[in-house]
Amino acid sequence: xxxxxxxxxxxxxxxxxxxxxxxxxxxxxxxxxxxxxxxxxxxxxxxxxxxxxxxxxxxxxxxxxxxxxxxxxxxxxxxxxxxxxxxxxxxxxxxxxxxxxxxxxxxxxxxxxxxxxxxxxxxxxxxxxxxxxxxxxxxxxxxxxxxxxxxxxxxxxxxxxxxxxxxxxxxxxxxxxxxxxxxxxxxxxxxxxxxxxxxxxxxxxxxxxxxxxxxxxxxxxxxxxxxxxxxxxxxxxxxxxxxxxxxxxxxxxxxxxxxxxxxxxxxxxxxxxxxxxxxxxxxxxxxxxxxxxxxxxxxxxxxxxxxxxxxxxxxxxxxxxxxxxxxxxxxxxxxxxxxxxxxxxxxxxxxxxxxxxxxxxxxxxxxxxxxxxxxxxxxxxxxxxxxxxxxxxxxxxxxxxxxxxxxxxxxxxxxxxxxxxxxxxxxxxxxxxxxxxxxxxxxxxxxxxxxxxxxxxxxxxxxxxxxxxxxxxxxxxxxxxxxxxxxxxxxxxxxxxxxxxxxxxxxxxxxxxxxxxxxxxxxxxxxxxxxxxxxxxxxxxxxxxxxxxxxxxxxxxxxxxxxxxxxxxxxxxxxxxxxxxxxxxxxxxxxxxxxxxxxxxxxxxxxx
Numbered sequence: 001x002x003x004x005x006x007x008x009x010x011x012x013x014x015x016x017x018x019x020x021x022x023x024x025x026x027x028x029x030x031x032x033x034x035x036x037x038x039x040x041x042x043x044x045x046x047x048x049x050x051x052x053x054x055x056x057x058x059x060x061x062x063x064x065x066x067x068x069x070x071x072x073x074x075x076x077x078x079x080x081x082x083x084x085x086x087x088x089x090x091x092x093x094x095x096x097x098x099x100x101x102x103x104x105x106x107x108x109x110x111x112x113x114x115x116x117x118x119x120x121x122x123x124x125x126x127x128x129x130x131x132x133x134x135x136x137x138x139x140x141x142x143x144x145x146x147x148x149x150x151x152x153x154x155x156x157x158x159x160x161x162x163x164x165x166x167x168x169x170x171x172x173x174x175x176x177x178x179x180x181x182x183x184x185x186x187x188x189x190x191x192x193x194x195x196x197x198x199x200x201x202x203x204x205x206x207x208x209x210x211x212x213x214x215x216x217x218x219x220x221x222x223x224x225x226x227x228x229x230x231x232x233x234x235x236x237x238x239x240x241x242x243x244x245x246x247x248x249x250x251x252x253x254x255x256x257x258x259x260x261x262x263x264x265x266x267x268x269x270x271x272x273x274x275x276x277x278x279x280x281x282x283x284x285x286x287x288x289x290x291x292x293x294x295x296x297x298x299x300x301x302x303x304x305x306x307x308x309x310x311x312x313x314x315x316x317x318x319x320x321x322x323x324x325x326x327x328x329x330x331x332x333x334x335x336x337x338x339x340x341x342x343x344x345x346x347x348x349x350x351x352x353x354x355x356x357x358x359x360x361x362x363x364x365x366x367x368x369x370x371x372x373x374x375x376x377x378x379x380x381x382x383x384x385x386x387x388x389x390x391x392x393x394x395x396x397x398x399x400x401x402x403x404x405x406x407x408x409x410x411x412x413x414x415x416x417x418x419x420x421x422x423x424x425x426x427x428x429x430x431x432x433x434x435x436x437x438x439x440x441x442x443x444x445x446x447x448x449x450x451x452x453x454x455x456x457x458x459x460x461x462x463x464x465x466x467x468x469x470x471x472x473x474x475x476x477x478x479x480x481x482x483x484x485x486x487x488x489x490x491x492x493x494x495x496x497x498x499x500x501x502x503x504x505x506x507x508x509x510x511x512x513x514x515x516x517x518x519x520x521x522x523x524x525x526x527x528x529x530x531x532x533x534x535x536x537x538x539x540x541x542x543x544x545x546x547x548x549x550x551x552x553x554x555x556x557x558x559x560x561x562x563x564x565x566x567x568x569x570x571x572x573x574x575x576x577x578x579x580x581x582x583x584x585x586x587x588x589x590x591x592x593x594x595x596x597x598x599x600x601x602x603x604x605x606x607x608x
Contacts, residue, residue, distance in 0.1 A: 059085040066098040075105035093122030127156035195225035209579030229258035262296035280561025283413035304388035310402035322401040325356040333539040355389035418566035423545030431522035442506040451532035473590035487514035542568035
């Protein structure tokens with residue numbers, strides 16, 4: 001292929017090419033194109049105009065083919081035309097521009113960045129390319145850099161709708177919601193009929209958990225442009241979050257009928273799986289969840305295993321199967337619910353190899369002694385996530401492999417298929433006994449383990465965790481001995497409980513609550529109760545059969561359309577009526593805890 005021009009990259013471009021990118025493929029997100037897209041209508045219009053002025057050049061016809069292919073969402077054809085043009089004129093900035101857009105649409109983000117860089121160097125007066133660079137930096141998680149590029153572009157194009165929209169998105173994703181809304185209000189004041197601006201305003205409100213208001217803004221976006229499939233998709237996600245599963249399904253179905261880039265289509269198919277699971281269509285939901293493995297999905301994890309992939313029809317008896325852990329730590333625990341069924345299907349002559357997060361290896365090995373358990377390893381290759389199982393030394397011995405969640409398609413297609421199994425993970429009994437003795441050093445009363453947040457909390461995740469001040473009614477329960485299970489930096493909250501409420505949350509000695517998960521499993525199993533939101537610790541406790549009161553949120557997909565957690569029989573769900581509405585649910589937890597403490601031997605003795 002043609003090489004890039006020998007030009008010196010600016011400092012910002014070097015940062016774009018060299019930055020480390022972290023993605024979270026498990027979490028549904030708003031349509032990326034809420035802040036513009038590769039090959040947007042304005043970009044294609046500019047390219048069409050520029051190409052029309054190149055009639056004297058021999059590559060004009062090829063460039064026009066490329067632009068037309070972009071408009072038809074055929075990125076490979078566009079890239080082929082641009083490469084042919086570059087073979088004739090390596091210094092055609094417009095050819096590099098077409099190739100950049102085509103590669104971005106195809107998911108080759110590193111290659112796209114290099115092509116945008118070349119285009120910007122050859123077309124230094126095309127300020128719009130800075131906008132495209134900023135948009136791609138945004139897509140790759142480099143929000144502060146994207147913000148600066150958008151500001152730079154807006155200085156050149158102060159009336160640009162796309163520039164204002166993009167800047168608002170960068171601000172939104174840095175949790176600077178007021179600034180983002182101010183930018184959008186100004187743009188909407190000038191351009192009140194632009195659907196994209198209303199759509200982005202809806203995403204800002206969604207990030208804050210204000211889904212009912214967000215639906216109003218998505219409604220306006222659809223009114224302004226009934227064909228705006230991204231607004232329909234985003235409105236579907238918002239509807240799901242306020243309990244309108246039917247409306248969510250309708251919007252998602254309508255959005256998927258549109259012509260769009262392959263990565264957006266994959267993202268929307270993945271979102272469809274969440275809608276199906278929340279609506280209780282479990283089998284169809286797990287089938288749709290396979291969209292996370294599509295190569296076109298921009299956050300796909302590539303698995304390094306050159307063996308046949310398992311399918312639901314495969315006969316497992318007597319075979320050797322490798323299951324690869326995926327998504328977050330809590331999900332690895334959750335999905336392990338069906339490992340006993342897999343072992344039964346393999347039979348006495350079969351062999352299970354289980355690759356999990358390294359902190360889970362001791363717990364999983366004890367729980368599934370018939371399996372060969374080891375740690376998976378994850379790498380970044382260019383902009384892609386790649387995962388392997390280095391503990392498997394002879395891959396030829398593996399008959400089939402699957403990502404850990406995929407067998408749910410066979411073993412967990414209905415709620416009834418989730419067994420009433422008290423536990424499926426086994427803590428170390430000696431360490432459980434150790435912690436029962438150690439808990440005697442805590443204050444008297446039932447020992448209540450507390451956790452209240454996730455280590456990774458950004459704007460979108462915050463809405464799933466109650467702010468610590470809302471825990472006051474629970475912490476005020478007389479006669480309960482609270483034990484800290486919260487990993488990460490929680491000294492501020494513990495000090496706040498002591499200073500404002502006069503409550504000492506006992507901190508278990510000599511335990512790393514973040515990394516020593518085998519000890520966390522034992523400690524959780526020694527407690528009388530664990531209370532908190534869904535995170536790694538509450539999943540481990542529930543999987544070990546410990547009593548867990550889970551503070552849930554509307555449309556939590558692991559409930560699978562029920563009012564409970566079918567994965568864990570020991571879990572009692574306390575569901576908040578809506579996002580950011582913590583008062584009622586925390587009051588319910590406090591009242592239930594008062595009853596539990598009163599019924600305990602110590603509580604009964606006090607009232608005797």
